[in-house]
Amino acid sequence: MxxxxxxxxxxxxxxxxxxxxxxxxxxxxxxxxxxxxxxxxxxxxxxxxxxxxxxxxxxxxxxxxxxxxxxxxxxxxxxxxxxxxxxxxxxxxxxxxxxxxxxxxxxxxxxxxxxxxxxxxxxxxxxxxxxxxxxxxxxxxxxxxxxxxxxxxxxxxxxxxxxxxxxxxxxxxxxxxxxxxxxxxxxxxxxxxxxRLQATARPASIQQATIGEHLHLGSRLVTFNSEESFTQEKFEEWIKTLPNSVYRMKGFVPIEGIRNPMLFQYAYGLTQWLPEYVKMEPNLVIIGENVNELELPKA
CATH class of the missing domain: 3.40.50.300 (P-loop containing nucleotide triphosphate hydrolases)
Known part of the structure; x- marks a missing residue:
């Protein structure tokens, strides 16, 4: 890297x-x-x-x-x-x-x-x-x-x-x-x-994500495995539980019934979903304060 x-x-x-x-x-x-x-x-x-x-x-x-x-x-x-x-x-x-x-x-x-x-x-x-x-x-x-x-x-x-x-x-x-x-x-x-600096949380399975070092502003990369998929409603319910210290999220989220993971973006409480016509790696980047401590969504 x-x-x-x-x-x-x-x-x-x-x-x-x-x-x-x-x-x-x-x-x-x-x-x-x-x-x-x-x-x-x-x-x-x-x-x-x-x-x-x-x-x-x-x-x-x-x-x-x-x-x-x-x-x-x-x-x-x-x-x-x-x-x-x-x-x-x-x-x-x-x-x-x-x-x-x-x-x-x-x-x-x-x-x-x-x-x-x-x-x-x-x-x-x-x-x-x-x-x-x-x-x-x-x-x-x-x-x-x-x-x-x-x-x-x-x-x-x-x-x-x-x-x-x-x-x-x-x-x-x-x-x-x-x-x-x-x-x-x-x-x-x-x-x-x-x-000595380290602002990026290491990639982790969404089921096996661990709490890393205590950080102020940083990021976390969540990788979804091939069996995982969500409904938009369930994913957005999880978003509503997030603290205000989460500023940004973007990535490709696997959605039930959709062939390719959808492009997802989040900024200060607002979400956007867009269809993706090329199969992208399903993952999500979360940017905010103390993002390692977040409870992640469950499929």
Whole structure:
């Protein structure tokens, strides 16, 4: 499986510097990286710093977390088909909401090929202390990027006093008690901290699924066996039992009387069923908080 990291954070926080540092360390370990860079504008100047021998896909004029979700899936499929790599790093635009960015990466089409290691949020520590001066929308996004991270880099610590450093760390820890927070300058991070992350629950039989580690925001891949099938009514009854901490589900669900598993999507309480004319592997990706603890549906 290919390890995948999502780098989150506002423009100027240090994401690209972290990307360059990570690429260098991966190459020192003889691991081949591939990169997807997302930018809202028509030109991505950051991509010019990527070496020519590293597989690179760019998403311009759109955010990975909204209209770019289908493009992200296509880019990943293209990389898997055409490039040799060990690790995929996705640098999101500063406007990306972490949950939406994570959703764009998960697809039942290649769920068995990717190991989502986690969301790494790079936070400008000085900007954090000045966040009350931001617009409500920008401040809210900043808090969401902190709250849903698996690893937080409190960056630009060299610009703060000792008491300010302590304040930043304490406040971020209050927002997200699950994530490791590391104080950094120039986004300098030993790669061992990335490689310890694990946001993806391992595939399990729907009858033998086990509770894994306690995670904040993550995913779970449920694989249905060939004998299992559901009625739409029974499956949706199960959906009604789910907590609000389940944000997204998508996959191919076997339905009684239907030849091929149906394409199923769920987002914030709303469901969609679509016929699938090609027989796809019956599986379901669940995205949310503490998804390993969910009671799964029974056929």
């Amino acid at each position: 290919k390890d995948v990291y999502l780098f989150s954070g506002f423009l100027g926080s240090g994401k690209t510097t972290l990307l360059m540092n990570t690429i260098r360390q991966l190459k020192e370990q003889n691991l081949k990286p591939a990169i997807i860079m997302n930018e809202l504008g028509a030109l991505n100047f950051d991509s010019q710093a990527i070496e020519e021998n590293i597989p690179l896909k760019e998403m311009l004029n759109g955010c990975i977390c909204c209209t770019g979700a289908e493009k992200t899936e296509a880019q990943i499929q293209s990389l898997l088909a055409d490039s040799e790599f060990d690790v995929l790093i996705i640098e999101t635009t500063g406007a990306a909401h972490p949950v939406e960015a994570l959703d764009a990466v998960y697809s039942p089409l290649f769920a068995n090929e990717l190991n989502i290691k986690g969301i790494v949020t790079v936070a400008d520590s000085k900007r954090w202390l000045e966040r009350e001066g931001m617009s409500i929308q920008t401040r809210s996004l900043f808090l969401e990027q902190i709250r849903h991270a698996h690893l937080i880099l409190a960056n630009k610590m060299d610009l703060l006093t000792e008491s300010e450093r302590a304040k930043v760390t304490f406040e971020m820890q209050n927002i997200n008690s699950h994530a490791l927070i590391i104080q950094t300058t120039n986004a300098s991070l030993p790669i061992k901290y990335l490689q």
